[in-house]
Amino acid sequence: MINLAQYIRGSRYDFDEWAANGCEGWSYKDILPYFLKAEDIHIEELKSSKYHNMGGPMAVSGSRVTQLADLYMKAGQELGYNITDYNGGEQIGFNRMQLNTRKGVRESSAVAYLGRAGKKDNLDIAVNSFVTKVGFQGKTATGVYYIRNNRKYFVSAKKEVILSAGSVNTPQLLMLSGIGPKEHLEEMNIPAVADLPVGDNLQDHQAYALYSKINRSIGLTPTLMTSFWTFIEYQLFGSGPLTTSGIEGSAFINTDNTRQGKTYPDLQTSIFSAIFNLSLLNLNKNIKKDYEAWGENVDGFSFVIINTHPKSRGTVRLRSNDPFDHPILDPRYLQEQTDVDDLIAGIRVWEKYIETPTMKGLGCNVDDMRKSFCLQHEFRSDAYWECMIRCLAVTGYHICCTCKMGALDDPTAVLDPSLRVKGIKGLRVVDLSAFPNVTVGNTNTPTVMLAEKAADLIRGMDSVTHIRQKLPDDV
Known part of the structure; x- marks a missing residue:
């Protein structure tokens, strides 16, 4: 991610509001350990603070x-x-x-996460590859279609497909795959797999x-x-x-x-x-x-x-059912x-x-x-x-929230609080399109936090118990 490199987590009230509005497990107290897990503080006057941590990536x-x-x-x-x-x-x-x-x-x-020396047995990166859509068998995601060196491929998923294409391309891929507003998918001649408000709720600073x-x-x-x-x-x-x-x-x-x-x-x-x-x-x-x-x-x-919290809301929509056509952004700034x-x-x-x-x-x-x-x-x-x-006035380049997570009964939510696409098996979204609302400040750091927490959700484990035990008293 290219940005001004400002490290800011957002406001504690952002995350408490997420939790209050149906995102169980995403309160400030819940997610602060993941910020700390990722951090390696090099500022001398902050090294002793319980709000900071040394040794993260x-x-x-x-x-x-x-x-x-x-x-x-x-x-x-x-x-x-x-x-x-x-x-x-x-x-x-x-x-x-x-x-x-x-x-x-x-x-x-x-x-920080991919550039360190050493072999990564659980990672295989396919460069020069362009994902075109997610494959389904009924309501279960089975893998992704992609193009590499002008040839079409399909890679199957043993457990889950995880989309991390960002706030513009993730909703584009979901809609190309048949997950999105039903009327819009019909306009694009795409068979609907799930009628969900994908591409709505676009927010930006x-x-x-x-x-x-x-x-x-x-x-x-x-x-x-x-x-x-x-x-x-x-x-x-x-x-x-x-x-x-x-x-x-x-x-x-x-x-x-x-x-x-x-x-x-x-x-x-x-x-x-x-x-x-x-x-x-x-x-x-x-x-x-x-x-x-x-x-x-x-x-x-x-x-x-x-x-920090603009009221204007925009949309992402498909230009056509051709994955190489850029989607239409209407941020309504x-x-x-x-x-x-x-x-x-x-x-x-x-x-x-x-x-x-x-x-x-x-x-x-x-x-x-x-x-x-x-x-x-x-x-x-x-x-x-x-x-x-x-x-x-210009964009802050903090576009987010186009596949928002929320409670299962929230009609405006695309994802559940575990980042799973509602009504679909084996498909999650792990990027800032999952934010329910934009956070205070630059969005890079809360996106890293979301990914750290998502890793625990996917693995079904808690990697931050030891950090949680050391949280400041006023959290």
């Missing part, structure tokens, strides 16, 4: 590269927030970054980035990132600017203080020590020109706001006005943040976000910020 390291990393925290304190461990007992506050890196190298799930120039040359500019000495530092010592994705600060915020300690935060912020690279975005030519006027090597920072309102609430936090003594000392100015393409509205009004959001 996936390394977690800090991301303190520039002076800005400490200034972000200082400004957060000036705003009235504590500095917290967002994977610990209290999430609300400003936080130092935790990244899935080991000695400056990304620790992806592929590296939306992100909106605010920018400010700073008056000191301490940011991660393109010149610094590509310099010879930066490269040498990384190669010799595994340290320096190339060990980070640019993100050096974080915060989790409740815009309504009466909600604190009762539910998950409304907003996540990621603070980059650079002006966010707009060339990554497919922007309107005039909008892009307004930003490029700053020049490429401007020192500054980006304050990216993410609404910002369809619900509350999602825009949440982002505007985050902007109001940013406006106060850059007015703190620390940020003002860096020369930060709200006027840096005065852009011509939205000035038909009064600058800094709700209407102005909504215009900016609708022009510039």
Whole structure:
């Protein structure tokens, strides 16, 4: 999985809500041991925490590269927030970054679980292979069809077929195999094996980035990132600017203080020590020109706001019954006005943040976000910020929940709490499409947790009893 490598588990309230809504066995107390099992903490001040663990397959390291990393925290304190461990007992506050890196190298799930030396007798990887559908005998999954080197194959399953193709391709494969909304399958001329709401409930985070120039040359500019000495530092010592994705600060915020300690935060912020690279975005030519006027090597920072639980819901649908046709994604971003309102609430936090003594000392100015393409509205009004959001908000690349798990009597659920496809024998889904609802923050880490727990469900064992006995008292 390619992402910004931020290690975040979500909120304890996410998982307690899953359990309360029918996902028995998925409360925070149930799943925290699996987060700990997977973790190998390398941050000194967190090694003694009962919320962290050493020795797991996936390394977690800090991301303190520039002076800005400490200034972000200082400004957060000036705003009235504590500095917290967002994977610990209290999430609300400003936080130092935790990244899935080991000695400056990304620790992806592929590296952590498959990249270690040694023969794996229980694993056979077929590369250059394209799965086209699941095979069935009645209501029992028997194996999968796939194409390799332009030849068709079928591999049979002795016990179960496990789909781990992600939130887009897993629902596509299920629908191609006859598991999905009956009317849609009939439209695609696919015989229905099971009428289930596959491809519904698509959820994703939306992100909106605010920018400010700073008056000191301490940011991660393109010149610094590509310099010879930066490269040498990384190669010799595994340290320096190339060990980070640019993100050096974080915060989790409740815009309504009466909600604190009762539910998950409304907003996540990621603070980059650079002006966010707009060339990554497919922007309107005039909008892009307004930003490029700053020049490429401007020192500054980006304050990216993410609404943690958007209300908008989308779908995944087949384009045709040809497995090589990409499915149709309709995420319906910002369809619900509350999602825009949440982002505007985050902007109001940013406006106060850059007015703190620390940020003002860096020369930060709200006027840096005065852009011509939205000035038909009064600058800094709700209407102005909504215009900016609708022009510039982007996906968080956290698409999930398209094959949600839930109680057996939940008509919106595709899977039961053991990740088995309802009404089908021998078929499970093990990826983030199984989430009932999107979690707080980046989704890589909770996906690893889900896979660790799924391994125990499949094997019919409990591999984390020893960890469960050591959980913090307040879990």
